[in-house]
Amino acid sequence: MSVQATARITAAPDGRGGTALPVLESDGPLALRRTRAAVATHARVTVVGAMSAPLGGDRLALEAVVTDGAALTVDAAAAMIALPGHRTGDGPADHAGYGIQLTVGESAVLHWLPEQLISVTGSDLRTHTRAELAPTARLVLREELILGRHGEAPGTVTTRLTVHRAGRPLLDQHLALGPGAPGGWDGGAVIGGHRAVGQLLLVRPEFEEKPVAPRLLGDTAVLTPLAGPGALVTALAPDARVLRQVLDEALAELYR
Numbered sequence: 001m002s003v004q005a006t007a008r009i010t011a012a013p014d015g016r017g018g019t020a021l022p023v024l025e026s027d028g029p030l031a032l033r034r035t036r037a038a039v040a041t042h043a044r045v046t047v048v049g050a051m052s053a054p055l056g057g058d059r060l061a062l063e064a065v066v067t068d069g070a071a072l073t074v075d076a077a078a079a080m081i082a083l084p085g086h087r088t089g090d091g092p093a094d095h096a097g098y099g100i101q102l103t104v105g106e107s108a109v110l111h112w113l114p115e116q117l118i119s120v121t122g123s124d125l126r127t128h129t130r131a132e133l134a135p136t137a138r139l140v141l142r143e144e145l146i147l148g149r150h151g152e153a154p155g156t157v158t159t160r161l162t163v164h165r166a167g168r169p170l171l172d173q174h175l176a177l178g179p180g181a182p183g184g185w186d187g188g189a190v191i192g193g194h195r196a197v198g199q200l201l202l203v204r205p206e207f208e209e210k211p212v213a214p215r216l217l218g219d220t221a222v223l224t225p226l227a228g229p230g231a232l233v234t235a236l237a238p239d240a241r242v243l244r245q246v247l248d249e250a251l252a253e254l255y256r
Contacts, residue, residue, distance in 0.1 A: 002057030003054075004028070004059045004060075005027040005029060005059075005060050006060075006062070007026050007027045007028075008024075008027075008063045008064075008065075009021065009024055009025075009032060009045055009062075009064040009072070010022050010023035010064075011064075011066045012067045017040075017041060019042060020043065021034055028060065029054075031047070031048040031049070032047060041071050042071040043070070043071070044075070046074075047075070048077045049076075049077070049080070054080070054098055056094050056095060057094040058098075060097065061100070062098075062099075063103075065105075066104045066110045067105045070105070070108050070109075072111070073111040073113065074110070074112050074114070076115040077115075081117075081118045082123040084121075084122035084155070094124075095124040096124065099128050102132070104131070104132070105134050106135070107137075108134065108138070110138070110140070111140045113140070113142050117145050118146045119146065119156070121155055123157075124155060125156070126158045127157070127158070127160070128159075129160070130163075131163045133165040134166065140200075141161075141200070142198070143159070144196065145159065145177070146240050147177060154195075156177070156179055157176075157177050157178055158177075159175045160173065160174045161173045165230075171232065175197070177191065191236055194220065194236040196236065196237040196238065196243040198234075198243045198244075198246070198247055200232070200247045200250055202251075203229060204229055207225070207228075212225045212254065213225070217233065217249075220246075221233060221235035221236070221250070222234055222235075
């Protein structure tokens with residue numbers, strides 16, 4: 001039996017220099033918990049998996065709104081595992097869908113730092129993250145994809161990240177990996193045999209006057225300035241641990 005669920009977060013200034021959470025709605029497998037933030041002005045929400053998901057056929061969504069002047073960090077208690085769905089007869093299992101909608105207001109801050117997404121053999125997951133940013137909004141967004149559990153082949157995963165700032169496109173990126181992806185996805189022009197793929201997006205008004213310079217970050221990662229106040233780190237790695245290390249080092253350098 002498939003699941004349809006939408007969880008919602010709204011962060012707003014609390015009037016005392018911090019951030020309140022007037023809306024914190026869990027749904028289905030997406031359980032939201034307010035946790036202690038490392039920065040006093042931020043609210044922090046941790047996504048806790050309430051059941052195995054997403055399975056084929058599931059349609060999950062998570063919406064986060066950070067109103068003007070608020071600051072929010074969203075992370076997760078554990079990795080998300082994309083699992084195969086149930087088949088009907090001889091037909092293929094339906095794909096799973098996971099949509100994320102982020103809205104960040106004027107002088108607001110959002111740190112979107114989930115754990116890894118693991119694509120299991122036989123699964124088919126399609127994700128789309130959409131972010132709408134005000135001109136003075138700040139965003140840190142991390143995505144990490146692990147292709148299969150230890151010793152197994154990956155499932156099929158299709159991801160898209162779409163970011164608009166002040167109503168204008170800042171980034172629209174699409175990636176398809178696994179058995180159902182176009183040919184060549186595992187070749188040298190795409191992932192070159194690596195099992196961990198990640199990206200780190202930073203949007204800061206300061207980058208408008210002083211954009212970052214493009215450069216390599218080690219052998220399998222690159223820093224790219226965007227046509228707007230943003231920077232994108234794209235990385236490959238042999239495993240999740242090495243990938244996280246690369247992205248953490250990039251974040252520490254770029255977000256001071």
